[in-house]
Amino acid sequence: MAILALVVWFLYLLDRQIDNLFQPVQDERHRIHLHKSPQIRLLLVILGVSILSLLPFQRLEVLFAGFSLFLFVILYGFAWHKRWLSSEKEVFTALLYGLGVGLVVWVRDTKSMLLVLPLIALAYQNLCYFNLIESPNQFYKRRLRKTEWILVGLLSGIYVATQEFFIVLPFLVTFGITFVLSRLPFSDEKRLLGDMAFWSPFIYFFYGIFSK
Numbered sequence: 001m002a003i004l005a006l007v008v009w010f011l012y013l014l015d016r017q018i019d020n021l022f023q024p025v026q027d028e029r030h031r032i033h034l035h036k037s038p039q040i041r042l043l044l045v046i047l048g049v050s051i052l053s054l055l056p057f058q059r060l061e062v063l064f065a066g067f068s069l070f071l072f073v074i075l076y077g078f079a080w081h082k083r084w085l086s087s088e089k090e091v092f093t094a095l096l097y098g099l100g101v102g103l104v105v106w107v108r109d110t111k112s113m114l115l116v117l118p119l120i121a122l123a124y125q126n127l128c129y130f131n132l133i134e135s136p137n138q139f140y141k142r143r144l145r146k147t148e149w150i151l152v153g154l155l156s157g158i159y160v161a162t163q164e165f166f167i168v169l170p171f172l173v174t175f176g177i178t179f180v181l182s183r184l185p186f187s188d189e190k191r192l193l194g195d196m197a198f199w200s201p202f203i204y205f206f207y208g209i210f211s212k
Helices: 004-022 028-035 037-057 060-081 088-110 110-133 138-162 165-182 187-197 200-210
Strands: none
Touching: 004 028, 004 037, 004 060, 004 088, 004 187, 028 037, 028 060, 060 187, 088 110, 110 138, 110 187, 165 200
16 A cells, blocks of 8 residues: 555656656646756655665565556657647546556456446546646536446446445545536636545545444
8 A cells, every 4th residue: 555655646746747848837736846846856766765665565466567557657658748649648547547546456356457447437537627627628528428427337337236335435425526526617726626536435444444
């Protein structure tokens, strides 16, 4: 869990640095990362060393899956730099996010990898919402509506297959927060609330504590 958190943090900070290196500042978030660039690069070094120090303690399956995904990230970065992805950047971002989190699930139970599908769709729903905050347009509005229907189908299917509401509950919370926010007037103040949608896995965490 520690290495998962560190890698996600590392990639998030690195992504912002690469954005500012190859293209003009896009929004306030990128402007802050540009202004704090020396401190962030030092933090990236610290995070990188921390990640490397934890690698020897990981299972071989985790290392193999992580290395495979790392190659996918490199290929994605190259394709984005060449501008081959066009408007589908968010699709690949959501895919990488879902697969990255799914590695932990894959090592423990290969059948549970099906839960990665709604996770990818939820990440894409959230990315569409953030794009609408920055510049409302019909493309992401249509994509958002289609993704919502896909999520309804996926979550309904998971519930029918498992008959366990608690499995789909965190997904429903994440879906519900972004769904409600997307129906309200867009504003930068709602960014934090949009990010909070992905705090819903804490439901599993607290359930594990208080159910014992």
